[in-house]
Amino acid sequence: MSVHTEDTIVALATAPGIAAISVIRLSGKEAIGITQKCFKGKDLLSQATHTLHFGTLHDNGRTIDEVLVALFREPNSFTKENSVEISCHGSPFIVKEIIKTLLKNGARLAEPGEFTKRAFFHGRFDLAQAEAVADLIHAETDNARQAALNQMRGGFSKEIDRLREELIHFASLIELELDFGEEDVEFAQRDDLRNLITRIRSVLRALIDSFDQGNVIKNGVPTVIAGKPNAGKSTLLNTLLNEERAIVSDIPGTTRDAIEDEIVLGGINFRFIDTAGLRETNDVIEAIGVERTRDRMKKASLIIYLFDLANTTLEEIETQRQELAALGIPHINVGNKLDKADPLLLEKLKTEDFTFISAAAHTNVGVLKEKLLAKVQVREVKTGDVMVTNLRHYQNLLQTYDSLGRVLDGMSQGVTGDFLAMDIRQSLHYLGEITGAITTDDLLDNIFSKFCIGK
Structure with a gap:
């Protein structure tokens, strides 16, 4: 995605669809002039920055809508370019007509993320901060x-x-040393360099370790609800969501494909995935569902595994638990249908790590929610906390950490300065990619193409 900074771009900045109002954004050298061509009210070209103006928008004498126009003159705008925000009535037809008229008068449609990309190119913020804009838009928890x-x-x-x-x-x-290679001088004291790299790697390690929590905070916790057919998986999903999201039936194999929905518990977004019951079957469609369940379990961050206390022997439970443990995925053992359970079975399982519930009667579901939170344990994020939430940043930090590790190994082995310089340059490259000090077109295209059109 290239950026033609001489162009003036336009896009809908609010969500598409019927609403009370919609906001259309323009950015570029001619943003104010293009708006003036179809605006009746004050002369926008002579108005000060950060002012609001009421009027009407027209297309060849035809009034489209009454609007409120906000002006932002360069460099005092989000993009550091001349910018206009037009608030109109939230009819999709009106929005389309206004944008079409602005296009006729010299604007072009913005590409995904182009407003933020222009802000980045004009030094409004760095690449990591630009990515945070998208994260803020998509934030689902505090x-x-x-x-x-x-x-x-x-x-x-x-x-x-x-x-x-x-x-x-x-x-x-070190680069200076290379220029005086024949004179065998050492400008960079090796002990000082070793201490610096050790300290930097310590800071990097703390940032890398913060990603576990940061990833949960940003993306939530994919939580698979698994178990044998008729264990009560769909009933539990409905109970957790407090709505009839999944079909519940006494017929085994009702759920054939994954059903997903989300709730926020203790400030953490849990994405629950109800899956097909695990069993051997000759039904081709159900077998596909079972295979997908196994795939989902392998990719899950957490598994709620339901055991049917009303229709399962202790031996069957032990077999299922062994299969579950072999996956190596954090999980919670949940005994369902507590109200129908064999008292002898309950007595034998009491000393095990089990949570006993009745999903249908909502018994002990609160206890299960507490167990879910205990498994994740995310601390509250406070103002000023530095935390890695972006996978790209995490990967770059790991690469930097490894490159600096090679510098330490090289110094221990007495390698020459040119090899040390090579690994240090690599470290600087990875760090620079995080903030955009070093970028490629492919990297920028990949990042900004994931933004919405009007941002």
């Missing part, structure tokens, strides 16, 4: 909102820039 806000305000970027600046200082000294 923790996710605060984590994105902290990153957008530059806390994470400042930490990365500080580490990079310290590395650049020593890299320049």
Whole structure:
């Protein structure tokens, strides 16, 4: 995705569909002039920045709508370009007509993420902060909102820039040594370099380790509800969601494909996935569902495994538990149909790690929710906390950590400065990619193409 900064772009900034109002954004050198061509009211070209103006928009003398126009003159706008935001009535037809008229007068449709991409190119913020804009838009919990806000305000970027600046200082000294190679001089003291890299790797390790929580905060917890047919998986999903989301039937094999929905517990977004019952079957369609269940379980962050206490022997439970443990995925053993359970079976399972519920009667479902939260254990995100929530950042931090590890190994083995410089340059490259100090068109295209059109 290229950016033609001489163009003036336009897009709907609010969600599509019928609404009380919609907001249409323009950005570019001619944003105000293009709007003026179809606006009746004050002369927008002579108005100050950060002002609102009521009037009507027209197309060849035909009035389209009454609107409120907000002006933002460069560089005091989101993109640091001349920008206009037009608030109109939220009819999809009106929105389409206004955008069509603006296109006739010289604007072009914005590409996904192009407003934010222009802001990045004009130095409004760095790449990590730009990605945080998208995270903030998609935040579904207060923790996710605060984590994105902290990153957008530059806390994470400042930490990365500080580490990079310290590395650049020593890299320049080693590069200087290479220029005087024949004179065998050492500008970069090796003990100082070793101490610096050890300290930087310590900071990187803390950032890397924060990703486990950061990923949960941003993306939630994919939680598979699994078990044999008729164990009560669909009933449990409906109970957790407090709505009839899945079909419940006494006929085994009713659920043939995964059903997903989300709820927020304790500030954490859990994505529950109801799956087909695990059993051997000759039904081709059900067998596909069972295979998908097994795949989902392997990819899950957490598994709620239901055992049917009314129709399962202790031996069958032990076999299922062994199969579950072999997956190596965090899981909660849940005995369902507590109200119909054999008292002897309950007595034998009491000493095991089981949560006993009745999904149909809502018995002990609150206890199960507490167990879910205990399995995840995410702390509250506070203002100023530096946390990694982005997989791209996590991968770059790992690569930086490994590159600096090679520098330490090289110094221990007495390698020459040119090899040390090579690994340090690689470290600087990975760190620079996080904030956009080093970028490629492919990287930028990949990041901004995931944004919505009007952002």
